[in-house]
Amino acid sequence: MADRTDAPFRTIVLDHTLPLDSGRTLAGVEVAYETYGELAEDRSNAILIFHALTGDQFVAGTHPQTGKPGWWERMVGPGRPIDTNRYHVICANVIGSCMGSTGPASAGEDGAPFAMQFPVITIRDMVRAQVALLDALGIQQLHAVVGGSMGGMQALSFAANWPERTARVLAIATTARHSAQNIAFHEVGRQAIMADPAWNGGDYYNGAAPDKGLAVARMAAHITYLSEAGLTEKFGRRLQDRDAKSFGFDADFQVESYLRYQGLSFTDRFDANSYLYITRAMDYFDLAEEAGGLLADAFAGAGDTRFCLVSFDTDWLYTTADMREIVHALNAVAAPVSFVELSAPYGHDSFLLDVPALDRVVEGFIG
């Protein structure tokens, strides 16, 4: 590995070729990461936090490109539930993404962007790259792995495949398997991107990006992150900057204006091909299948690891029922697990928002 202090993101380059679930390999993999808090001399206080689909490594510090605060500053920082005065927090950009880790926009062997020549990766591949990062950092065992949504999938994959490397697993608002409905929503997004002529089979890095398709993909996904009741409370049928309907196709309703903004602003910070690859990885995710069909078998080696699972009552993307299946599998292997369904109005996005009960659960579990 080599530190890349000249890069806009802090990265290491893995010193070995990364094997992938597809059977392909990736050489010269870069992993971009951030750390917060001091690593103890005995290296026992490290916590690895996994980010969600469109997230990044800036969990508790300002994003250098957007200038926005870290995406989980309410949870991670000095005196926060994951207290960086006590813990050394590591957060890495997943491979396939576009915030410094190797992804479809990275240069392949011929020096040109991989684009669709990038190998299709899995959630386990993402975790494998982060385990390699831990190796490079000389961290053998973590105090905890933590993640929500796709971050939770990584936490579960870590527990299933590298159980000896963490003492605790905290998985929030996630699932052990993408359902048909989950896949369907992602497929709409991918088709929206691929329908954009600017996508051009993935080769757009020298020209205009497929922003319109990516914006539509983001809009469709965004609806699944919010609860119906939350949308009603936040927007209802209120009009945007007008007293009466326009009888036209402008964004009459606030919810239309909000969605358009979400779609548009997303294209400033995200690569469309990364969106294709990461959604594909999520759709491929099925921990039970990886273990031969039985979810409990996935956790066969996790007997000493402590688990904490949290769902939200208004999350219809990854439901309490989805998470109960994980609990039952952990019960079947007698792994110590605590599970709580929290009440919060924000739907799937609750794990990122102001839910004091979540803070208490996280603080209690991390210890």
Next chain:
Amino acid sequence: MADRTDAPFRTIVLDHTLPLDSGRTLAGVEVAYETYGELAEDRSNAILIFHALTGDQFVAGTHPQTGKPGWWERMVGPGRPIDTNRYHVICANVIGSCMGSTGPASAGEDGAPFAMQFPVITIRDMVRAQVALLDALGIQQLHAVVGGSMGGMQALSFAANWPERTARVLAIATTARHSAQNIAFHEVGRQAIMADPAWNGGDYYNGAAPDKGLAVARMAAHITYLSEAGLTEKFGRRLQDRDAKSFGFDADFQVESYLRYQGLSFTDRFDANSYLYITRAMDYFDLAEEAGGLLADAFAGAGDTRFCLVSFDTDWLYTTADMREIVHALNAVAAPVSFVELSAPYGHDSFLLDVPALDRVVEGFIG
């Protein structure tokens, strides 16, 4: 009016200019319709059935373009719950649509297609055109109006605005108001269409239509028509014509293949601009707002009309809670109303599918 026996669809041309909720008007409106069963001499046995967003007038007879059976043949026909041996069933294509009634693809005054010069219409405007059809047919009072989904919105609008013209109102799987989430899904579809360069501001009738955008819109909407459990039962994570994941972006999963087919085949039979206009009409629909804010006031004149409302337990587009609000409003004006929530696994689409309990409710109410 004039019969257009040379047209591919059976239509009449209204002999008066149609006023619209926007304040605009439409002259020379064509209304395409079909009838099934004989009209009694006293004209007392007519039933008007309203179709849904992408539906048409071929409720109980083969569609002349697709060659497919009528969309509700299981419910409407000789010996069926809506028995055409006893009743004269009328079903008209809504204005704004593309199956013979005046819509954005129709010629405007200059002879060119209206395209986006077509006025934005409302659900009430659709019903107004069908009341004009009844006038033209010399039918003063209906035995019943019947509709599911957007058809149910029309049935409720008919009851609110022309209560004296029907003895019965049967509204299935519908709502009195589009919610923020409903609007959001439609907005994604509209943005997908408008993002397609082929849409060209609506002016595509002389060239290639925005099929890719329309297909994405249909895919997004289609997910909302099915239940999560129904999708899981129908598709789960089963692969399409292969034994293992391809580690590519083909339709690996059956649900992806199904959605792509739904999107693609839809573009063969539907006009993208019609999709924009009709979804807009649905999003604008808010019966309470039309009545000044109180839903009960919308039904103030409906005291003698009998209502039957049916919801499905797995319908998350228009929920049982949505329909209960209508029941409460009808109770408030002491209108005779029966309400039933049926259990069916198919989500919103249940109203079109094999749900024997629905047949019994419809047969019992129509009498």
